[in-house]
Amino acid sequence: MSKPLVRIEGVSFSYEEQQTPALKNITFDISEGEWLAIVGHNGSGKSTLAKLLNGLQFPQEGTITVCGTVLSEDTVWEVRKNVGMVFQNPDNQFVGTTVRDDVAFGLENHGVPRETMVERVQTSLDKVKMGTFLNQEPHHLSGGQKQRVAIAGVIALQPAIIILDEATSMLDPRGRAEVIETVRELKDRENITVISITHDLEEAAKADRIIVMNKGELYREGTPEQIFEMDEELVKLGLDIPFPVKMSKIMRQKGIGLTKTYLTEEELVTELWTSHSKM
Amino acid sequence: MMEKMIFGRYVPGDSLLHRMDPRSKLIMVFLFVIVVFIANNVPTYAVLAAYTFLMVGLSRIPLRFLYGGLKPVFLLVLFTFLLHIFMTKEGDIVFELGWLKIYEEGLRQGIFISLRFLLLILMTSLLTLTTTPIEITDGLETLLNPLKKFKFPVHELALMMSISLRFIPTLMQETDKIMKAQTARGVEYNSGPVKERIKAIVPLLIPLFISSFKRAEELAVAMEARGYKGGEGRTKYRQLTWGMADTSMILFLAAVTVLLFVLRG
Amino acid sequence: MDISLKNVEYRYQADSPFERLAISDVSIDIPSGTYLAVIGHTGSGKSTVLQHLNALLKPTKGSVLIGSREIKAGRKEKNLKGVREKVGIVFQFPEHQLFEETVEKDIMFGPMNFGVSESEAKARAIAALKLVGLPEDILEKSPFDLSGGQMRRVAIAGVLAMEPEVIVLDEPTAGLDPRGRKEIMDLFYSLHKKRNLSTVLVTHSMEDAARYADEIVVMHQGKVFTKGTPDQIFSDPVALLELGLDVPEVVGLQLKIEEAFNTKFSKVSLSEDELAKMVAEFLEGGGPQ
Amino acid sequence: MRKGHHKERGNYMNAAYSTSTGMSKTRTLVINALFIALTVVATMFINIKLPIMGNGGLIHLGNVPLFIAAFVFGRKTGAIAGAFGMGLFDLISGWAVWAPFTFIIVGLMGYLAGLMAEKMPGRKVVVYSLAVIVAMLIKIVGYYFAEVVLYGNWIQPFGSIPGNIMQVVLAGLIVIPLAGRIKKLF
Ligand SMILES: Nc1ncnc2c1ncn2[C@@H]1O[C@H](COP(=O)(O)OP(=O)(O)OP(=O)(O)O)[C@@H](O)[C@H]1O
Ligand SMILES: Nc1ncnc2c1ncn2[C@@H]1O[C@H](COP(=O)(O)OP(=O)(O)OP(=O)(O)O)[C@@H](O)[C@H]1O
Ligand SMILES: [Mg+2]
Numbered sequence A: 001m002s003k004p005l006v007r008i009e010g011v012s013f014s015y016e017e018q019q020t021p022a023l024k025n026i027t028f029d030i031s032e033g034e035w036l037a038i039v040g041h042n043g044s045g046k047s048t049l050a051k052l053l054n055g056l057q058f059p060q061e062g063t064i065t066v067c068g069t070v071l072s073e074d075t076v077w078e079v080r081k082n083v084g085m086v087f088q089n090p091d092n093q094f095v096g097t098t099v100r101d102d103v104a105f106g107l108e109n110h111g112v113p114r115e116t117m118v119e120r121v122q123t124s125l126d127k128v129k130m131g132t133f134l135n136q137e138p139h140h141l142s143g144g145q146k147q148r149v150a151i152a153g154v155i156a157l158q159p160a161i162i163i164l165d166e167a168t169s170m171l172d173p174r175g176r177a178e179v180i181e182t183v184r185e186l187k188d189r190e191n192i193t194v195i196s197i198t199h200d201l202e203e204a205a206k207a208d209r210i211i212v213m214n215k216g217e218l219y220r221e222g223t224p225e226q227i228f229e230m231d232e233e234l235v236k237l238g239l240d241i242p243f244p245v246k247m248s249k250i251m252r253q254k255g256i257g258l259t260k261t262y263l264t265e266e267e268l269v270t271e272l273w274t275s276h277s278k279m
Numbered sequence B: 001m002m003e004k005m006i007f008g009r010y011v012p013g014d015s016l017l018h019r020m021d022p023r024s025k026l027i028m029v030f031l032f033v034i035v036v037f038i039a040n041n042v043p044t045y046a047v048l049a050a051y052t053f054l055m056v057g058l059s060r061i062p063l064r065f066l067y068g069g070l071k072p073v074f075l076l077v078l079f080t081f082l083l084h085i086f087m088t089k090e091g092d093i094v095f096e097l098g099w100l101k102i103y104e105e106g107l108r109q110g111i112f113i114s115l116r117f118l119l120l121i122l123m124t125s126l127l128t129l130t131t132t133p134i135e136i137t138d139g140l141e142t143l144l145n146p147l148k149k150f151k152f153p154v155h156e157l158a159l160m161m162s163i164s165l166r167f168i169p170t171l172m173q174e175t176d177k178i179m180k181a182q183t184a185r186g187v188e189y190n191s192g193p194v195k196e197r198i199k200a201i202v203p204l205l206i207p208l209f210i211s212s213f214k215r216a217e218e219l220a221v222a223m224e225a226r227g228y229k230g231g232e233g234r235t236k237y238r239q240l241t242w243g244m245a246d247t248s249m250i251l252f253l254a255a256v257t258v259l260l261f262v263l264r265g
Numbered sequence C: 001m002d003i004s005l006k007n008v009e010y011r012y013q014a015d016s017p018f019e020r021l022a023i024s025d026v027s028i029d030i031p032s033g034t035y036l037a038v039i040g041h042t043g044s045g046k047s048t049v050l051q052h053l054n055a056l057l058k059p060t061k062g063s064v065l066i067g068s069r070e071i072k073a074g075r076k077e078k079n080l081k082g083v084r085e086k087v088g089i090v091f092q093f094p095e096h097q098l099f100e101e102t103v104e105k106d107i108m109f110g111p112m113n114f115g116v117s118e119s120e121a122k123a124r125a126i127a128a129l130k131l132v133g134l135p136e137d138i139l140e141k142s143p144f145d146l147s148g149g150q151m152r153r154v155a156i157a158g159v160l161a162m163e164p165e166v167i168v169l170d171e172p173t174a175g176l177d178p179r180g181r182k183e184i185m186d187l188f189y190s191l192h193k194k195r196n197l198s199t200v201l202v203t204h205s206m207e208d209a210a211r212y213a214d215e216i217v218v219m220h221q222g223k224v225f226t227k228g229t230p231d232q233i234f235s236d237p238v239a240l241l242e243l244g245l246d247v248p249e250v251v252g253l254q255l256k257i258e259e260a261f262n263t264k265f266s267k268v269s270l271s272e273d274e275l276a277k278m279v280a281e282f283l284e285g286g287g288p289q
Numbered sequence D: 001m002r003k004g005h006h007k008e009r010g011n012y013m014n015a016a017y018s019t020s021t022g023m024s025k026t027r028t029l030v031i032n033a034l035f036i037a038l039t040v041v042a043t044m045f046i047n048i049k050l051p052i053m054g055n056g057g058l059i060h061l062g063n064v065p066l067f068i069a070a071f072v073f074g075r076k077t078g079a080i081a082g083a084f085g086m087g088l089f090d091l092i093s094g095w096a097v098w099a100p101f102t103f104i105i106v107g108l109m110g111y112l113a114g115l116m117a118e119k120m121p122g123r124k125v126v127v128y129s130l131a132v133i134v135a136m137l138i139k140i141v142g143y144y145f146a147e148v149v150l151y152g153n154w155i156q157p158f159g160s161i162p163g164n165i166m167q168v169v170l171a172g173l174i175v176i177p178l179a180g181r182i183k184k185l186f
């Protein structure tokens, strides 16, 4: 990983009238081009963290630096251009009456000239494979399609970072796969940094790095391998263990020689094959 | 039901009226509503009627659509006609049957006033039949733009309208969903005494308002996250184009107006 | 109580320009005491089928038999309360139907609509709350002061308090975190076992369908594609994958292993242990030749 | 879907009305937009069937969101819900000629109901009831004169009065006991 793109230093945050702070002394960096997953039980502070990164709330303590700019009331609009967010409910973030109007919304806000807008609306929709839905209305789209339009709306602004706040949790498996696939392609092609807040551990397993939140604190940070070694500890934190990890464990118990815990089914199968097909 | 709701009575098409700029259509209708009151004799009403039917023709809206959608309003026109006939007792009697007497002036007024009403309905309907609500919003926004100088929040109002149009279908689905859920819990919406029917509305309204508040909250956050900070410095994606047809149609109506003044008795 | 759908067709907004055929020729039997899962992808008609089970929708063709009551296309049906009391539906995101000032009142709402006395309804509210695993002291709280997961449970308690003979669940765990999901699914399964409550579950989770159901119906484009026991349904995983559906993760892994070793195990296993055992035996028995 | 829902809504209220930051402006805008939509939906889709009267005895509930808007959010939202909501309804359902009149009349209803709810001292039930009565009077008088213009006579417009009274009274009966509850929820 290269230089840090986002730097979060000693950040604490409490909502008004709330006794316990939502975030307590959080410090970590996010590198350019990485896929960072943030997991944690309901109410552990994940969404609050996302809101801070986008300047929707400001920390009472600590500083946040995004792409070299320290986040403050004065820089917030600059930072928002660099940090796009996709939220959980597909219906409650669709602003336009049609797909193209919705993608244009962010561009309009930033005062992009119309000619550039027309072009960017089309190219961003093409990138999420919604280029033929220009004049569709939101109630004719599936949840997954709406989320992809939301992504198009974000990338039209050419941000450096996309934050997905449980963006797939209301979708069916097909829609979920489509959305993640779309983001993955974008990340690879445009070198966008992705921060994905999720309850879906299969998805987190494919991240470059995972941060586990617990009761407003950064509980653990590490690669998926390191995190999923926590095993039963994860269940105690209200999380789950991804299927391939569970399966590797059971297979080892059944006496199948596996050298480590595998994070994807593909890895597991490949390992089974290479270690057992010698004869 | 759904589709009907969103577009209102918009009938998709590619006629001259459909293709016109919503601004010119709005101006036309606005002028027409004033002009209608100029008419006061047979020639002027004839000109107005001819103009309106020409517009109906140009819209290429099938007449059955026009009739179907306006049935309840047509009844009002008919009622207006009858009322004027029976109420006005001036001039010669043109028809008499027992106690029923119809006077010349009554007939005249009945025809004129109900015709005027009918023409008003037709012209305003043509606007909504050939223009989507969002186009009307766009048109109004640009027409009202000069008011910005007086700190009138034209832009915010237009955005507000477009958001509300976008949410009408969503809220309808929501209403339907909640009604079904409460029906499954034993609520009956259309039976029982009136008091019960009124009470049955509460389990529908409260969830509907709660979910709307939640939507508003989330939508506002999403809008700000996408850089919305009020109307200043915003550019506009939706664009209106004023063409030859628009200018010609307005000039045509102006000519009709002049003609009306000439023919007026 | 038995329910059976016979050649049911349903069109939304029938006889309008916006008419839409949602399901057709659907025949399903749900004998008393069954746990039935309905799977199929978005728009395949699952929710439409569900709403026929307590006459929220009336078929535009065919008929539905609910206990001794027949709901037939083209007939005006009156007094459906009896049916709705016997068949409780938990909709997707059921917490969206809460409206009362206290949890207790909200749970009592259903029973009281069906003519249960106030004292009886109160007793039922307490019992239902216990069933869904919530403490009694929240009875007097406003449902809107609870967390998302608690609200979901209160809504479910509201349906259980109607003491239905059949319970119909439309993706009851959507949007919950892993722990919440498991707890809710286990709750319904234990009710099904303990009270012999007929259960119909619409789900996108193949794992849940495989784990809990006695019988699975696969919907595809408004029609019943196949039905059978989980073993039968998942014994042909390729057919499901071709429909664009998932298979349980275990089955998916088995397919991948079979492909890698170019072999075919004797059966499709629906549990992790069983698969591990099969793989272990296979490898010991000489593995790939 | 998180803890402290209630609290959050409480905060939202403060944010929307005690400060004048950009955040609150966006929220107010969205709330207004949603009340317009709610008014349209309630007018078109939520009816109570009364066993009396003509036109099938169907009374629409469009005035319910209007009064809620006015009582919970004040005169501005009330006026917007009325003017734009009911006006939009007229525009898209074949009553386009009425739309300009509705815009003014129902807008005024919402404005005055909201103004009274905001400014009038006394028990809420009394204030709300008076506000409903005032709104009803505006509706009766307003549409009477609007229809005099449209129908060209002084008699026919009387025909709309019973319907107008029923709509407003029914809405009042629903909203008055509910307004306090909804205000708390927000
Ligand atoms: N707007 C708000 N006002 C007051 N408290 C809030 C607000 N939003 C969140 N909280 C509180 O802050 C804490 C952290 O919430 P946050 O939404 O960040 O959690 P989360 O990890 O995103 O949870 P989930 O998985 O449910 O989305 C919780 O205790 C929550 O109740
Ligand atoms: N209220 C409605 N009006 C018109 N069409 C509808 C309505 N509800 C559903 N449909 C249509 O009927 C078909 C079946 O929808 P249904 O909701 O039963 O699917 P589903 O299998 O439950 O999908 P999902 O998994 O997304 O919940 C779809 O084509 C859908 O668009
Ligand atoms: Mg969150």
Ligand SMILES: [Mg+2]
Pocket (backbone or CB within 6 Å): C046, C047, C048, C170
């Ligand atoms: Mg469904």
